[in-house]
Amino acid sequence: MPQQSFQDYYPHVFAHCYGCGRLNEHGHQIKSYWDGEESVCHFLPEPYHIAIPGYVYGGLLASLIDCHGTGTAAAAAYRAAKEQDSNAEPNTRFLTASLHVDYLKPTPLGVELEIRGKVKELKGRKVVIEEWILANGVITVRGEVVAVQVPEQMVEELLKAK
Amino acid sequence: MPQQSFQDYYPHVFAHCYGCGRLNEHGHQIKSYWDGEESVCHFLPEPYHIAIPGYVYGGLLASLIDCHGTGTAAAAAYRAAKEQDSNAEPNTRFLTASLHVDYLKPTPLGVELEIRGKVKELKGRKVVIEEWILANGVITVRGEVVAVQVPEQMVEELLKAK
Numbered sequence: 651m652p653q654q655s656f657q658d659y660y661p662h663v664f665a666h667c668y669g670c671g672r673l674n675e676h677g678h679q680i681k682s683y684w685d686g687e688e689s690v691c692h693f694l695p696e697p698y699h700i701a702i703p704g705y706v707y708g709g710l711l712a713s714l715i716d717c718h719g720t721g722t723a724a725a726a727a728y729r730a731a732k733e734q735d736s737n738a739e740p741n742t743r744f745l746t747a748s749l750h751v752d753y754l755k756p757t758p759l760g761v762e763l764e765i766r767g768k769v770k771e772l773k774g775r776k777v778v779i780e781e782w783i784l785a786n787g788v789i790t791v792r793g794e795v796v797a798v799q800v801p802e803q804m805v806e807e808l809l810k811a812k
Numbered sequence: 813m814p815q816q817s818f819q820d821y822y823p824h825v826f827a828h829c830y831g832c833g834r835l836n837e838h839g840h841q842i843k844s845y846w847d848g849e850e851s852v853c854h855f856l857p858e859p860y861h862i863a864i865p866g867y868v869y870g871g872l873l874a875s876l877i878d879c880h881g882t883g884t885a886a887a888a889a890y891r892a893a894k895e896q897d898s899n900a901e902p903n904t905r906f907l908t909a910s911l912h913v914d915y916l917k918p919t920p921l922g923v924e925l926e927i928r929g930k931v932k933e934l935k936g937r938k939v940v941i942e943e944w945i946l947a948n949g950v951i952t953v954r955g956e957v958v959a960v961q962v963p964e965q966m967v968e969e970l971l972k973a974k
Contacts, residue, residue, distance in 0.1 A: 702828070702905075708875075710871075749870065
């Protein structure tokens with residue numbers, strides 16, 4: 651059986667995100683996994699995800715950093731919860747409080763990108779993820795996401811509105 | 813005659829960007845204008861540009877900050893060049909060196925967003941733009957873009973490759 655991605659665990663109501671929702675047919679539907687202590691995601695941009703000819707659009711790269719970051723935050727929180735309670739449920743979802751992206755060099759279009767992440771801080775409801783994107787094995791982008799767990803009140807309101 | 817947007821001045825080879833290129837039929841095609849000392853852009857997200865139900869996808873908001881920022885940088889550089897030489901050409905294009913976005917509160921889906929920008933620094937080939945996004949008149953996002961003018965060598969290579 652293939653390994654389930656972080657995003658496959660998102661509760662139905664949180665699975666519509668344009669970047670990472672498995673239920674958003676217009677979206678990117680990224681899939682993130684653990685690879686040891688790092689998280690990893692692969693993504694092939696479309697030919698129209700262009701910045702200037704030959705290079706990937708920076709807004710897409712920011713989106714990949716964003717959603718791979720919140721996915722890694724949810725997975726890290728679940729992993730930490732399981733250490734406390736082996737029956738913990740993976741039904742957490744994180745939102746982005748802040749996003750920082752440094753474009754180190756142009757990212758070539760036409761190759762599968764690798765987005766990698768690492769937990770920098772995990773404290774209560776806040777998780778900080780540092781990330782980087784590789785194209786042809788070269789780091790072209792570095793980023794950081796501060797992710798915050800969705801408040802219970804918002805979860806309840808969304809479930810009620812469903 | 814309607815006012816031309818910053819992006820309408822981009823040379824053909826630089827008008828394919830997914831966020832702001834007038835020639836990218838799949839993209840957002842944002843249009844930015846001066847409004848006194850601030851720049852402004854209006855954008856209505858699609859229903860599928862969703863983060864969690866009822867709210868706009870953060871990656872799209874980052875993309876709007878990104879492209880409105882580089883557009884404002886190009887317009888500010890052109891304005892500064894014209895002060896030196898009234899015959900200056902508006903054929904500059906800026907790329908993003910770094911992008912920072914703070915999501916202050918969830919941005920509601922279904923309303924036209926207003927993205928505003930202001931030049932924080934203009935020094936040589938580097939322009940820093942501070943920005944904010946309003947939904948229903950309330951600021952939901954703040955951001956900053958460090959934009960750098962496309963190097964002449966890259967311009968020449970792109971024109972040759974055309």
